[in-house]
Amino acid sequence: SQTIHQWPATLVQPVGSPLSLECTVEGTSNPNLYWYRQAAGRGLQLLFYSVGIGQISSEVPQNLSASRPQDRQFILSSKKLLLSDSGFYLCAWTIGTGASPLHFGNGTRLTVT
Amino acid sequence: QKEVEQNSGPLSVPEGAIASLNCTYSDRGSQSFFWYRQYSGKSPELIMFIYSNGDKEDGRFTAQLNKASQYVSLLIRDSQPSDSATYLCAVDEATDSWGKFQFGAGTQVVVTP
Numbered sequence: 583s584q585t586i587h588q589w590p591a592t593l594v595q596p597v598g599s600p601l602s603l604e605c606t607v608e609g610t611s612n613p614n615l616y617w618y619r620q621a622a623g624r625g626l627q628l629l630f631y632s633v634g635i636g637q638i639s640s641e642v643p644q645n646l647s648a649s650r651p652q653d654r655q656f657i658l659s660s661k662k663l664l665l666s667d668s669g670f671y672l673c674a675w676t677i678g679t680g681a682s683p684l685h686f687g688n689g690t691r692l693t694v695t
Numbered sequence: 696q697k698e699v700e701q702n703s704g705p706l707s708v709p710e711g712a713i714a715s716l717n718c719t720y721s722d723r724g725s726q727s728f729f730w731y732r733q734y735s736g737k738s739p740e741l742i743m744f745i746y747s748n749g750d751k752e753d754g755r756f757t758a759q760l761n762k763a764s765q766y767v768s769l770l771i772r773d774s775q776p777s778d779s780a781t782y783l784c785a786v787d788e789a790t791d792s793w794g795k796f797q798f799g800a801g802t803q804v805v806v807t808p
Contacts, residue, residue: 614794624800625783625798625799625800625801626739626783626798628795628796672739676794677794678794681726681727681746681794682794683727683729683741683744683785684741684785684794684796685741686738686739686740687738688737688738689737689738691736
């Protein structure tokens with residue numbers, strides 16, 4: 583069966599510091615991978631998605647970037663965090679087209695101080 | 696702008712009663728519809744998906760889809776306190792050949808003993 587691992591679970595970082603969040607998927611090949619952010623009391627905002635190694639699409643201009651160095655690895659980064667980057671970051675995967683549902687990792691709670 | 700709309704709630708439901716949640720979407724070409732449950736501080740978990748007009752039942756949950764009216768609903772029968780959560784509606788974006796989804800902001804359900 584497929585599993586998705588996301589770490590760390592919680593993170594407190596000062597403004598201006600770098601960020602690296604990692605996500606890996608097991609048990610499947612060539613998944614579509616996603617990074618979402620959920621601000622407190624808000625809906626899910628799609629940040630990045632990837633349909634293959636090295637293929638990254640950005641949905642919203644951000645202080646963030648994403649990379650996919652391996653088929654089942656997705657990384658979210660920032661060079662300098664802003665207060666507004668605080669939130670709940672969720673990695674997700676699916677297979678193929680929109681007929682397959684998204685499956686989420688456990689998320690990372692990021693607080694920028 | 697493609698949109699998915701949900702009432703934010705909270706929807707207060709007595710224990711044992713039926714909870715009825717609604718979701719409307721703007722993209723007439725959407726084909727796949729998903730309901731997620733999200734407990735406070737946790738990541739969303741998939742509870743139902745539906746692709747065809749009509750009803751789909753899974754245990755105490757029933758999803759209903761009406762593509763002509765562009766709405767999808769979720770019924771929770773015999774509501775339990777453990778059903779207290781935020782329920783997210785997700786819809787695929789029909790214009791892409793791969794999986795891309797729009798999420799509603801969610802409906803908070805509170806089941807009262």
